[in-house]
Amino acid sequence: MPKQVLKHQRIARVLAREIHSGVLEPGSKLPGEHALTRRFEVSRTTVRQALDELSRQGLISTHAGVGSFVAFDGSLLDNSLGWTRALADQGARITTEVLRLEAVRDARLAEELELDSAEFMALDRLRVLPEGTPVSLERSRVPLVPALADVPVGGLLDGSLTKTLAAAGLRATHGDEWASVRPLAAEEATLLRRPEGEAWLSTRRVGRGADGRVVEQVTSLLDPARFQLHLGFGEPPQ
Template sequence: MHNSLAAKPEDSTPLYQQLARNLRSHIHDGSLKAGNTLPSERALTAMTGMSRITVRKGIDELIREGLLFRKQGSGTFVAKRIEAPVSELSSFSDDAKARGEDSAVIWIIKTYALPTEDEANALGIPASIEVVRLGRVRLSGGEPLAIEHAVVPAKFLPDLSAVKGSLYEALTANGAKPVSGTQRIRAALATPTEAGILCIEEKAEILRIERSSKSEDGEILEYTRSAYRGDRYDFVSQLVVGAGGNPR
């Protein structure tokens, strides 16, 4: 990889773009695999003969593209696209576990409160009914991937200390297992606050998700609004031919 990263004197493309292009090629051809650690900036400077500022600029370009990500104190890594099924009702914790990764939570808020009018409507309850308000950053493999804000009727979570990692696990333990749900996904741009929390560029692509889940008897258990990193997630669904026709 040493020689293939060096700039070509006859190429008038800016040096940082040449480095980004060469690294991008190694990622696409599999020479640098998802999860691999990128050589340090100092090592890349020695390998390419470029200045450290130029090397950092080239790396930053690939981070903006979502091909690389930095982990504080650990280095820069090749990013892996996460395929999340949209046809299954599963939690962030379960999805991370299925990928063989450890999930973690940074709590923003965990309290009892009254719902807003929109939240009460989404939950199908009067605005005078108390809810649990949960705000948290979801991490997988130590990397912040999503921000979630959930509201749950308080009767389903009478003990806030029981809510640790998985909301669905806490609900199920209290006899309110989610068995069905709906979600809406749309593309958006990260706000400055979201960008700072998720360690991405301001106005980077994110996926906004609204989800509600129901118990077996049809009660609405949660209304959750999330912001997922668009550079890391692909939401995938399986398609089948409808009963009334043929595929076109």
Template sequence: MREESRYRRIARVLRREIQGGDLAPGDRLASEKELEERFEASRNTVRLALGMLRNQGLVVSHPGRGHFVHDVLPVTYYANRSAKETGSGIEFAAFGAGARVAELLIESASAEVGSRLRIPEGERVVVRRTHGYVDGRRAMRRTSYYPMDIAEGSPLMHPADLPEGAAAVLAGLGHPQAGHVDELQTRMPTPEEAEELAIGQGVPVLELYRTGYSAVRPIVLEWVVFAGNGARFQYEIDDVSAYRRD
């Protein structure tokens, strides 16, 4: 058997054991020597297999301690449930009080921001940057952009948390959110994102652009970056009452 096929087969067996629950989050894998004996493979082949699992975000390695199943469990975000159901509107209910204001800025809109908010490039926008925490772990980095004509003089321009949520503030300003458009994509993290979100080697980020609309115009752009192995989005389309039934 070719060496490449062998390490991929070993990785496939271990992946199946992790995803099937035989190896639970946080469990220590067998030592490299034990894996060599189990699979009748060389040390280099075993290390290639473990490297593949690391690149897939399934395993983390600690020098001198061994290899462990990654203990980050994905958080499910019910992405299109209404503000009435979640009490949070365009906020993510799963973050709750864990969303903390990190920065408040006034910036010139980039072409990308301007096109989504339908304002000229270079026009001023209020920027609120927050971090979301789940079980004490930083799970996301969110940047919210508000047109200046909406945010000026409002709580959106103060570097404090918004206990009632940004959607309620916007509604109080006469701009209730009627809907939103989501754009989701995956990519590899920047060095800064990898450090902030404690992302292991080979793990991508999940990037969300959510543009919130009133009945007549865009009122906010949310740019959210999640650790790719820590987020799961659920969209509910049409009649799913049977799904929600107890």
């Protein structure tokens, strides 16, 4: 039985043929993501996976022009370290409370992320100041691959999701992040010990590995009095 060609692979093959045939000339700029999503009638996620495939084949090069970083009390946090380590490195005296660690099924999220399996590891955490005031609520959803099957029962490696993923050979090398400000819902306000409807910074980050597969989705509610979103633009001089 022939192997099924995934959507992003089909798009990558079409664009590769256009590059090799000269339809897309060397040095020319590819159509933007929005144009490609309309042309192929797929999501932006699928388009980005196709572009990642072309990049791995050496057919295109991408240049990051914009970056977003979360800051705590004015100091930038390194997401690659995991927030527990990053906050500690900045001298922040923050403790982490695990509210939930279990295997769940979420068909809606699987469809949104274009995953074949709807099985996830759910990890919900509070970050709390020494006096007991929560400053963030984070909900991570990780595709429950075989290497992580025992984690919901056995727990995280050294209490760290970043270390747990690394031990399973999973590391987010790129992805997307969205940010907005929204009011706290009743359940969120109870967990964060704040008034319902209070405005907090809300972020959603989808991290992907070098192969384009989803490693983690994390949604966070961040106290705007302590966290800020720092945006960078342009390319640094070489």
